[in-house]
Amino acid sequence: MILPEPYRLIAYLVGALAFVGLNAAYLVWLERKVAARFQRRPGPTEVGPAGLLQPIADGLKLLGKQFVVWPHADRVLFRLAPAFVLAPALMCLAVIPFGHALCARDFNLGLLLVFAFGSVNVLAILLGGWASRNKYSVIAAARVVSQNVAYEIPMLLVVTTLLLTAGTMNLRELVQQQAGGVWNWNLVKVWVNPLMPVLFLIFYVCMLAETNRAPFDMAEAESELVAGAFTEYAGMGFGLFFMAEYANIVVGASVATVLFLGGWHSPVGVMPGTFWFLVKLYALVFSVMWVRWTFPRTQFYRLLNLSWKLLIPAGLGALLFTALILKLR
16 A cells, blocks of 8 residues: 555654664664674673663663753854754655665656765765864864765765666666676676676775765764864763764665665575565675774775875776776677
8 A cells, every 4th residue: 555645654754754763773782793803802791681681771871861052162063063963864764765665756867866965965064073073073164074075075986886787866766777697786796897896895985985984084083182073062962963873884884785785686586586685785885894893994095085185096007997997899
């Protein structure tokens, strides 16, 4: 049964909020367990079996804390920034097809919408840091802006290269083009473009930088900038920034799944398509955590050099190479 449009949108909003909340809660638990495994310690164990109720306890603790607005801060912008940083992720989830019939809005320019709203995230972090009137927050926010500008360019070059062969920005159609088994996934479709694995690698590195994850976590470099752009936030103000970080990881991993890993298409077996989409999605999320607890944070100038001196020339080269292949064909 297809719900009428108003009820469908309300159901999507409730489902997206629940999905983002559960991801934020239990990806934190998973990350703490992954960090503990890498550091040879048990991780959360006290609250609930295997520490499974620890995220609920942490959430209640944040809800019980006062949202303090310091006298020197811009009161309006300081309060709005946490909401602004979470809203773009919710908008991006609206056009991502989690299954053949599981998509809030089938939009012909869905990929463009994802990147348009994804750019708002960095503006919200800048807004929060500037409204705090804290020198550490302002420095961290400025670094985040320069980092995101640097890494959006190679990511868009990769996506443009992929769209040259796909010919559509509709995320559902991009998945449909990868039907027919693992060998039709864009990641391994080297007979169409031999640089597909390189494009995926560039996209993955840019995804880490765009979501402010280690070794590119300049927004919240605790060892250098206290708590980065979020230094002055407490309670659920900080909690919303935390939720937005994991929501953006899920959005980035979802886009990578759609573009390169066949979306909901099954490699083996007869399980539902949504199951396979979530398996690929959380495998990428796990790899993001693995990278965080394996590699140290890079220096800021090296981070920018990686983009401007390596990833952008590589992305431009891949774009020109793909255009040449298509022209010769």
